[in-house]
Amino acid sequence: MIQNIMQFKLINVLKETINENYGGIGELTFKKMWYSPEYGDSVYFGDFSDDISTLSSSEKIILVDDKTNEEYFFEPGMLKPTKNRKSLMIKIRQFGRLYPKEAEKLMSKEETKSNERLDVNTLKTKASGVPETILQALKETYPNNWGKISEPDCETLDGVIDIFPAQPGERWSILNFFDTNPGVIRLLVNRYMDENDSQTQEGFKQWILDNKEDLFGENSSFLQDLVKRNLQSFENGWKLESEVIDIIKRKYPSLKDEDFVQYCLGSVKDRVSGVDFKVNGKGYQTKPSSKMERGKDGEIKVTTYGMRDWYKRKPEIDYIIYSNGKDIAVFPNKKYWVSKDGKTVVHYDKMVPNSFV
Numbered sequence: 321m322i323q324n325i326m327q328f329k330l331i332n333v334l335k336e337t338i339n340e341n342y343g344g345i346g347e348l349t350f351k352k353m354w355y356s357p358e359y360g361d362s363v364y365f366g367d368f369s370d371d372i373s374t375l376s377s378s379e380k381i382i383l384v385d386d387k388t389n390e391e392y393f394f395e396p397g398m399l400k401p402t403k404n405r406k407s408l409m410i411k412i413r414q415f416g417r418l419y420p421k422e423a424e425k426l427m428s429k430e431e432t433k434s435n436e437r438l439d440v441n442t443l444k445t446k447a448s449g450v451p452e453t454i455l456q457a458l459k460e461t462y463p464n465n466w467g468k469i470s471e472p473d474c475e476t477l478d479g480v481i482d483i484f485p486a487q488p489g490e491r492w493s494i495l496n497f498f499d500t501n502p503g504v505i506r507l508l509v510n511r512y513m514d515e516n517d518s519q520t521q522e523g524f525k526q527w528i529l530d531n532k533e534d535l536f537g538e539n540s541s542f543l544q545d546l547v548k549r550n551l552q553s554f555e556n557g558w559k560l561e562s563e564v565i566d567i568i569k570r571k572y573p574s575l576k577d578e579d580f581v582q583y584c585l586g587s588v589k590d591r592v593s594g595v596d597f598k599v600n601g602k603g604y605q606t607k608p609s610s611k612m613e614r615g616k617d618g619e620i621k622v623t624t625y626g627m628r629d630w631y632k633r634k635p636e637i638d639y640i641i642y643s644n645g646k647d648i649a650v651f652p653n654k655k656y657w658v659s660k661d662g663k664t665v666v667h668y669d670k671m672v673p674n675s676f677v
Contacts (some may be wrong), residue, residue, distance in 0.1 A: 346378025346396075351386045352514065355412060363415045363426060365399075366407035373405075374493050383408075392419065415554040428642050437520060440507050444500045452497035454508075455479075457532035458495055463648035465493070471584065476586035483538070484547060486554055492586035494550050495536070508535070509541070556608075557626075561596050565608050565642045570597065571648075575599070594634040599676045602638045605631055605653070609642035612649065615666070620651075622665045629658040632645040639675050640665075650675050 350365035365383055375381055381394045399408040401648055416423035441451040458480055458570040459466050463481045469476040469491055480493035498504045513519055528535065537621045565582065569575060590596060593601035611623040622642055622651050631637050637653045655668040 328479070335417065344377060344379040345378070345382060346375035347382040347384065348372065348375065349384045349386050353426070354422075354514065355430050357412075359431060360409055360411070362411050364402070364407050368406075368632055371403055372408060374478075374521070375399075379493075384520060394418075426477050436512070438521065438524060440502045440506050440509065443505050445511070446504055448521060449525060450505065450521075450528075453528050454499040455496075457528050458498065458527075460538055460540075461532050462537045462610040467574070469584070474584035474586075475588050477588060477591055486551075486585050487558070490585050492521075492584070494547055494554060496586060497550050497554055498536075499548060501550050501553060503553060504546050507546060507549060511535075513583070518568050541658070549550055558644060560608055560645075561606050563645055564604075564641060564648055567643065567646075567648050568676060575676060589636070593636040594628075594631055602675060603636045604639050604641045604650075605634075605637045606641050606643065611660065612642075618670075620667045620671070622649075622667065623663065624665055625657050625663055627662045627665050639668075639672065 325673070349369040353365050354364065355363050364488070369386070375396070377459045378396055378503065381399060383392045383394070384390070385392075398410050398414060400410070401407070402409055412423060412427070442448055446452070448491075451497075459478075462480050462483065465480050466478065468478050469479055469481060477494060479496040481491045482493075484493045484495055486494040486497065507649055509524065509526065512524050516527065517525065534540060534542065546558055559581070565580060577601050583595070583597065593603070594605055596606045597604055607624045607627055609624050610623050613621045615621060624642060632654055634653070640651045640653055640656075642649045642651075650672045651667045651674060652669045657666045657668075
């Protein structure tokens, strides 16, 4: 206690000395400080209480940590603005000469991040337990909005309903897609790593539960970032599905509307069976495709996104259908290899020219 009081007095004396000798002290409070060896090999300060331009005429600069109230003193020329002019940076060597213990701590934290296998492609799998943890956190955060839809042509599993709709007029919430969305999980991982010196998969799951209100609460600003990120990929997927159905109708004008079955958001058929839609009773899973290449043995390599090897184990998926927005390619749901990131598929069976009739 006495040591803290002496330290506080020493800081005040230092401030007074700077004021007397120099004048023009610029002070900002920051919420984020991190070290990046890849981008500039520098220490970064960000999420300031005011615009960094307020420091332009300062003869001395004090940056205050919003969480700990720890203060860092700099000469103006030491700190450089980043390109977006929202953060300040200083070379790690220069920062280390001023604050060696803090520099060592930041470098150690960054090394831990590099070594920890918090891989998004692993975390979004059921085996990791992260999807289940996210859904549990959502259930605890929105107990009054947790339930299932049981309506004609729309049977869903339990989930968040009647808040943050995935589409205007729909009851199924965009929050229900958080559990496996790589963009959402990446944002969660980044924040977890920023706030914790030690990072593990089990620690990540516990952190989600401990901070569920701050992460997913209705008034959380971070939730808005998660929703925005998830909507981007969701809208692309839903748009692709509708585009594919339109292409099929144009290519096969004999098909009638009643030949198609497109499931509601959150449908058991979609979430459990993996079927996006059916045509004359046959189930299809749709994926985008930016490129297709034929191999020397006749196999076809497809560049896509979000493909899963376990689709082969879903008996209601008869075909995988790819589209570039203008045309489609249909393959049997068997005999293919999928890369770990879901961006490359090699089909060993031939394309099916007329699966819809």
